[in-house]
Amino acid sequence: KAGVTQTPRYLIKTRGQQVTLSCSPISGHRSVSWYQQTPGQGLQFLFEYFSETQRNKGNFPGRFSGRQFSNSRSEMNVSTLELGDSALYLCASSLGQPNRYEQYFGPGTRLTVT
Amino acid sequence: AQSVTQPDIHITVSEGASLELRCNYSYGATPYLFWYVQSPGQGLQLLLKYFSGDTLVQGIKGFEAEFKRSQSSFNLRKPSVHWSDAAEYFCAVEYGNKLVFGAGTILRVKS
Numbered sequence: 001k002a003g004v005t006q007t008p009r010y011l012i013k014t015r016g017q018q019v020t021l022s023c024s025p026i027s028g029h030r031s032v033s034w035y036q037q038t039p040g041q042g043l044q045f046l047f048e049y050f051s052e053t054q055r056n057k058g059n060f061p062g063r064f065s066g067r068q069f070s071n072s073r074s075e076m077n078v079s080t081l082e083l084g085d086s087a088l089y090l091c092a093s094s095l096g097q098p099n100r101y102e103q104y105f106g107p108g109t110r111l112t113v114t
Numbered sequence: 115a116q117s118v119t120q121p122d123i124h125i126t127v128s129e130g131a132s133l134e135l136r137c138n139y140s141y142g143a144t145p146y147l148f149w150y151v152q153s154p155g156q157g158l159q160l161l162l163k164y165f166s167g168d169t170l171v172q173g174i175k176g177f178e179a180e181f182k183r184s185q186s187s188f189n190l191r192k193p194s195v196h197w198s199d200a201a202e203y204f205c206a207v208e209y210g211n212k213l214v215f216g217a218g219t220i221l222r223v224k225s
Contacts, residue, residue: 004157006157033212033213042215042216042217042218043204043215045212045213045214048211048212055211056210056211056212058212090157090158092158100211101146101148101208101213102148102160102163103160103213104160105150105157105158105159105160106157107155107156107157108156108157
């Protein structure tokens, strides 16, 4: 089975722009979660989607949003980028139930905001 | 506050030596517990998980972990470390319907 794929792998954006990141889960997985990883804050949960519905949300501002499509693929969007948004954004997929928390991660998208 | 603590930021071991990475959590109930490994520039790979049952769990790459309820710990062990084990290791705990990660432990392997 193919693993979780994320596109693009690297991205450079300017402050104030917006960005969309994409994640394709493992085939058959219905839950997709997003995490932000930075050297200072570590791994932080952004949100989780299951069957096209946001099931849980972390403590991030409204500039961070996401969605999930009927084929379980997910996108996350960050608007009005700030320098502090520079991070590795990781997507993880799981079956959803009963193994909701057994998550498999993609390679991440490295976002640099200048 | 609920937290996951990995007390060691860096650990250096000789190739062939045994390894133990520590993880403590502060939640009251018995949570779901995980260990992940991350190589530079890569995503996280699931090493092993504990949901319930036998407190000693086996994972991939020769790793094992032991859940100790009395100590709120879930330490990762490997009897003989290989140079390819050099990476960053993260302990994670399910809390509030999401995974909460520790800060990570960077493992260096010297030959």
